[in-house]
Amino acid sequence: xxxxxxxxxxxxxxxxxxxxxxxxxxxxxxxxxxxxxxxxxxxxxxxxxxxxxxxxxxxxxxxxxxxxxxxxxxxxxxxxxxxxxxxxxxxxxxxxxxxxxxxxxxxxxxxxxxxxxxxxxxxxxxxxxxxxxxxxxxxxxxxxxxxxxxxxxxxxxxxxxxxxxxxxxxxxxxxxxxxxxxxxxxxxxxxxxxxxxxxxxxxxxxxxxxxxxxxxxxxxxxxxxxxxxxxxxxxxxxxxxxxxxxxxxxxxxxxxxxxxxxxxxxxxxxxxxxx
Numbered sequence: 001x002x003x004x005x006x007x008x009x010x011x012x013x014x015x016x017x018x019x020x021x022x023x024x025x026x027x028x029x030x031x032x033x034x035x036x037x038x039x040x041x042x043x044x045x046x047x048x049x050x051x052x053x054x055x056x057x058x059x060x061x062x063x064x065x066x067x068x069x070x071x072x073x074x075x076x077x078x079x080x081x082x083x084x085x086x087x088x089x090x091x092x093x094x095x096x097x098x099x100x101x102x103x104x105x106x107x108x109x110x111x112x113x114x115x116x117x118x119x120x121x122x123x124x125x126x127x128x129x130x131x132x133x134x135x136x137x138x139x140x141x142x143x144x145x146x147x148x149x150x151x152x153x154x155x156x157x158x159x160x161x162x163x164x165x166x167x168x169x170x171x172x173x174x175x176x177x178x179x180x181x182x183x184x185x186x187x188x189x190x191x192x193x194x195x196x197x198x199x200x201x202x203x204x205x206x207x208x209x210x211x212x213x214x215x216x217x218x219x220x221x222x223x224x225x226x227x228x229x230x231x232x233x234x235x236x237x238x239x240x241x242x243x244x245x246x247x248x249x250x251x252x253x254x255x256x257x258x259x260x261x262x263x264x265x266x267x268x269x270x271x272x273x274x275x
Contacts, residue, residue, distance in 0.1 A: 007112035106137035167244025226259035
């Protein structure tokens with residue numbers, strides 16, 4: 001299946017914005033002759049407790065107005081980029097409270113083949129929760145682009161994080177259109193000495209789609225699969241990581257840490273997640 005309908009989510013806040021996800025989405029749509037739908041979310045700030053104070057009420061209104069202005073500016077950049085690239089595009093701007101905004105994003109994502117969004121910057125919990133809502137509520141794969149990514153949607157080396165589980169399998173299936181175009185695909189398994197995630201079996205399956213597939217088994221370091229994988233990703237130039245999201249319960253990931261949370265916060269390369 002080719003990606004023919006791409007959904008880009010642009011979350012607007014007071015933080016400095018980078019256009020890497022926007023540029024990535026436009027070029028991705030151009031390369032795949034896909035339609036690009038854009039949902040710009042200017043999350044609504046509403047503090048009923050302080051609105052009784054005239055000055056505070058005015059400040060809240062000013063913040064909301066500034067977010068809408070930023071959304072319009074992002075839209076102008078998008079329209080120009082899409083027009084120059086010859087990409088068909090539609091866009092919508094919504095200003096909603098955080099929960100309603102997340103629900104709107106998930107609903108929009110369901111009508112696409114693939115969702116693109118910028119990686120959360122710093123400790124912006126609202127952006128990570130938006131990504132999680134789309135993962136859990138849309139049924140669609142989501143490709144998260146780092147704020148400083150400049151290489152665009154290249155597919156020179158793609159890494160598949162494989163643990164043999166259902167979510168990793170879903171991610172591989174969702175990523176087949178990209179894996180087929182990759183110059184090389186590396187199946188990476190983080191294992192203990194006694195475990196076997198079946199990387200060789202996956203490689204045999206992928207060899208029917210991909211021209212160049214290899215397998216790397218990484219010994220687990222300090223009982224931390226996420227850090228082990230992250231260290232490997234930093235050792236070579238990689239275009240994309242494909243992985244299943246939240247292999248463990250989300251509560252466990254929050255409390256003791258996990259690969260998904262680590263990648264959402266720190267990954268320096270684009271990551272395609274499936275749940």
